[in-house]
Amino acid sequence: MNDTDLSALIDRYCAVWREPDSAARASLLEVVWHKDGRYCDPTAEAVGRAALNNLIGETLTRFPGGQVMRLSAVDVHHDCFRFTWTMQLGEGKQLPESIDFGRLAEDGRIAEIVGFFGLIGGE
């Protein structure tokens, strides 16, 4: 997969997080998310499209109108990638810039996203 295609895939993935309609999310996830794909972040874990769909729904209930946007380029090597993102909350507010690490499935869909909140902190 070339960089342009990967960036487009990640942007489609971020768009799923902006979609308030569950059926529409389900259709989008069929395109971008492997059927056994695993999502996890410090607060949640979801395996498979239905579980991720539910998690996104819960998140949009918590942050109504939240707009997940990719911020960085998508950096890739082997089957692995990373990018940063935020969620715009309206009124100029947004969640801290955070980083997702991911892995591609052989079929070109996303096999895994592991998210960490915030950019790396010092010690």
Next chain:
Amino acid sequence: MNDTDLSALIDRYCAVWREPDSAARASLLEVVWHKDGRYCDPTAEAVGRAALNNLIGETLTRFPGGQVMRLSAVDVHHDCFRFTWTMQLGEGKQLPESIDFGRLAEDGRIAEIVGFFGLIGGE
């Protein structure tokens, strides 16, 4: 695994990258690295302890006396972690701060490290 133990594990892992003796590295890797552990970064991939040992040896040939040091705290959730590191090259020089994502094996050793060079760039 608690944060202190995980930080100690990662520090032992970084110490392997500072060890110029192959036999000493092999002993250290038995402690910290799962026998089937996978390492990859933009320039290399190594599966298993012997392959990682060889890769570290090649790296230390390229950067004699290079001192890999952890820079950030180790951030962890589920079986996943991240931290940043650099390699000190002497004379005040060092490689750019870079980020490793990793995964723990059930036996508490490291199952995977996926490295990316540099902190995330803008687009």
